[in-house]
Structures are given as C-alpha cells and as structure tokens.
Amino acid sequence: MSILIDKNTRLVVQGITGHQGLFHAELMLEYGTKVVAGMTPGKGGEWVLDGKVPVFDTVARAVEATGANTSVIFVPARYAADSILEAADANVPLIVAITEGIPVQDMMLVRAYLDQKNVRLIGPNCPGLLTPGESKVGIIPGHIADAGPIGVVSRSGTLTYEVLYALKLKGLGASTCVGIGGDPVNGTSFIDVLKMFEADPYTEKVVMIGEIGGSDEEKAAEFIADHMTKPVVGFIAGQSAPPGKRMGHAGAIVEGGSGLASDKIEALRGAGVAVADHPEQVADLLA
C-alpha cells in the first residue's frame, strides 16, 4: 500500500526526448515504473529507449493510446506552465512537475486554473514520488529507499535523499516519498499529503521535511494537532539562514520576519511533532 503511485501507475513522460527526460525515463523504467508513453511536440511516431516507449505529439493522444494515468514533466521552465496545463486538459489525474525555475506568475495562473479541475499537481521544482518496490515517478534515486511503513513528505530534493538513506541504514522503509517542491507556489501542500498518509492503512508514521519561507509548515502543524493520529517526525532546514536572502530554492527566504525556521520548529513541537536537530537524527526519532 502507498499513496499517489503504485504498481498500477501508467506514466507518460513529457519532454522524453530531452536530455533529462530521456535519462530519467530510462531510470524509471529500470526501477519497474510502467513508462507507457513519452510526449514531445514534433517527435510523435518515434520510439525511444530501445523501442520500448512510443512518443506522441500531444498528451491527449498519449493518454488515448496508452491509458496513461500519471504524467511527469521534464520540459524547460519557459514551456513548463504550458505542459502542466496540457496534461490537466487531457484529464491526467496526477501531474508531477520536476522542472525548476518556473516564473511564479505562471504558477499562480496554473494553480488558479487547476483549482477548477479535478487533477492533482505535485511540484514544481521537486524530485517527484517514490513508492519503493512499486513505482518511481521523478528523479529520487531508487536504491536509497526500501519499502516500509514510513510516509515521507518534503519540500527539498537531496535533503530528502539524505533522510531516506538514513532510514534505510536504520532498517526503516518508506511507504511513499513525496517531494512537494521548493517553489513559493506549488500544486500540493504538506496538509494535502498528511491527509493521504493519515488515511493510508499501510503508513504507520510520517516524516515531514520543511524549510524556511512561507507558512505551510505552521499550517501543517495545526492540521497535525487537530487531525493526525499517526506520529510525525520533522526536520526544518535553514535555521542558520540570514533574513532577506534567498537560499537557492525560490521559496526559501525569510521575509519581513515571517518564514523563520525557529517559528516552524516551535509550531511543530507544539503540535506534538518530534523535530530532529539534524537530518540523520530523523531516523533515530522514528525508532
């Protein structure tokens, strides 16, 4: 059991003929993900990855021909908003945008449109999803996580790998790992994912990895206090970050006294979350 993706996930890769798209399509295929289609405008009719994956000109055609139910987006930032909207209009229920650097105003438009449709966007600027042993959608290295009862949700990429790997070294496995992305405006929040983990019978405990900027962690803390029965362990990155400076991720910035790591940690501890002092300690707190 898992959330969002599993053995039945049928994936279309948008931007499959690009450098990143092709590289990761191959890794996903090797992992066992059912990569049923690729999509690149102008490349329809071709086959990639030793003839294993057909390429289509549009997402709608890919869905029609292959029954794809999930899309992953590797297209460059300037075309990414369009790609997300195309997948939404093709009624792909789960859209995972890996692309980093999409303009915020594009994402506000996309989000306003998606809110009217019955689709879920994960990301952008995220490592994607991994349900160990079943399916991987995105770029999380498959070998760093085993299957198990821990749900993981994170705003970060490599920091998530760090935590997954620490879990593995402790003999702990993950039900599903969800990277919601480091942008200020994204498709899925901590609360959305916490709800899913709370409802998933296989997930026993949850790890939540946040960072400075915005107030999603504080809101998640309220949700945890009011609605979560499963234990949550957290880590917040950026305790030593100076205010007013963007720390790599577009969303990681302390502005006007809000978005501070200390406020987030306090809110989470207040909600009964065990907050780790450093990422590897997350595994100890789960034991």
Place this chain on the structure above:
Amino acid sequence: MKLQEYQSKQIFAEHGIAIPKGRVAGTAREAKTAAEELGGRVVIKSQVLVGGRGKAGGIRLVNSADEAEDAAAEILGMQIKGLPVRKVLVDEAADISTEIYLGVTNDRTHRRPVIMASAEGGVDIEEVARTDPEKIFKVHVDPLLGLREYQARYLATGIELPRDQWRDFISIATGLYEAYVDSDASLAEINPLVMTKKGSLLALDGKMVVDDNGLFRHPDLAEMRDIDAEAPAEREARKYGLSYVKLDGNIGCMVNGAGLAMATMDVIHLFGGSPANFLDIGGGAGPDKVEAALKIILSDPRVDTVLLNIFGGITRCDDVARGILAAIDEIERKVPMVTRLVGTNEVEGRKLLSDADMLTASSLAEAAQKAVDVAKEIKVK
C-alpha cells in the same frame, strides 16, 4: 532582481501612472543641468537598492540649480548601508497634501496576487502591518480575471479617498497591477502615492522586484541589473548557474541541492561552527562547475576550511571529485578540506580523492564535526 526607483517609475509611467518630471544624473554637473531644466526646486534622490535612504541623508529637497549641484555632489560620494551611490534621480518637487500607500505582491499563502492600500503612506508599510494592521486594506486578485474595477474601488473606499479621486485611483491601481503582471514582478509598490495640493495623484516613489525566473521573457529588464551592486563572488556564481550566498563564518560549504545546503549549514552551527557561505552546485553539476564553485568559496579570505557534502543523484560523485582535483591544482591557496561523497558513483569519486590530502566522512554529522574541529584548530594556531 530589484529595480532602481527611476527604473520602476519609468515602468509605472508606461502603464499610465503619473510620475514627477525627472532626470537621472551620474555627476553633480548633470544634476545641476537637470535642476535648471526642471525649474530649480527639485528633490535629489540617491539611487541605491536599500530602504531608509531618507534617514541616511540620501534624499534632499533643494531650491535652486546651484544647491542641486552641491547636494548631488555630496550624495554621489555617499555609501548607504555599504552601497556606493552612483546615480541620483533629480525630480521636480511636488506640493504634497496627503500620502497613500499602494502595492501589489505575491501572496504565497493564498497562491495569488494581493493588492494593498493604506492611508498611512510614506512610512515603512511592514511597520504599519505590525502595529496597525487594520489600516491596510487588501484585495486578492484572481490571476485569470485580473484586477477588477470594483476591487480597486473597495481599496479607495477603505482608505477613505475623496470620491472625486476614485477614477484616478482606480486607473493607477489598474496600471500598477498591469505593470506587475507585464514585468513578471513579485512586488510593484508606490510609497508614497501622493495627492498634490492641486488634487491630482502622483507616484512619488516606486519600487519593483522582478522574478529572476521570469527574466527570459524580459531581456530589457534583465539589462537593468545593477552589476555594480552585486558582490563579485555572487556575480561569478550567477555566471556558472551556482546559487551562492556569502555569510560571516569561516567554514566554506559546497553542497548539491538547496535544502541539503541549508541543512549542512545548520549542522555546522549545531556543532558550534560557523558557515562562511551557502552554496548549491545544483543538480548534475559537471567538473567545471565544481571547480568554479571551489574557487568562489576560496576567494573569501575568511574561509579556513571547506566542507564538501554531496549526495549524488543526478550529480555524480566522480564528476565532483574531478572538479575538486582540477581546482586544487589551479588554486594557490591551500586549506584543509573535509569531503563526504554518497550516492551515484561514490566509490569512483572517493578513489579519485584518496590520493589528495583530505579528511573524509561517511555521514553528514561526522563531516560537520570534523570541519568544525579543523576550523577550531586553525583558530588556536
């Protein structure tokens, strides 16, 4: 990317917002000529990308072209919060009756733009937000619909603007919203928007912050970047697509991924050390990028040691190792290094570095502890 006041106001003017007549001057002589053209009674405003210019003496009202020349000469020699003043804006002085605040920005929480107005203009709006939040009127804008007239009217009534000013105000609010959208801005702000004694509305000051990720659509705005205002190391980092923020400590950090880079800094802090920088080499960085990154870190004379923390995914540990070796060969300055390579091609990477004189670690905590210990030893010596 922040725009200077004169650049922001120029964009506002292109969207139909009235601004004072003004000229940009780079010398006192030019300021004098500008003041003569504008009738003598002008305001000399330093163009630097920090707040609090007025308090620092960087804004002066003068009554003649000669006074303008003297004031400009003084202001052009100033440093405001560490930034040298290289340009002044010479604006025709306005007869102010009241000052209003008007701004548009991204509201992350609501995932849409918010437009705000306050009758308390000309002061720090964040201060107003803290002390008198009820004095700020906000309207969220559906990005698919844009700012509607009734929403701007709501702001006008909120700040109790006289009725005969509504039409002007709505047109300014609409222009400001359009300027924000058309420039891919994350902030477009008029503070103050003044009502003159003649009863017209004028944008006396202007501030815009443009989303760096949107600059590909705006080559004209990208050219406005004030390269002089950037630290040389940050400029160099941007050239290589590295994300670098200089801090005050002595432990240089090189990490792949923003979240992990922040966490690495945090762990250094936790163990009693102090990071010299935030540096994310990004995903899939090749040897060239790694080499550039190490050079940037070592260009900071305060760096006593470097901690390299790589969790390979897209990034390959052997590529990183090759970059490090190339950089060490070229850079004269030698500092002790602690490396921790995990993930894709970690065995190859570690092997490449095994001949170089470096401390190694298998976990992040161990790496941070070693770096902190090394930095302390150096300080003792």
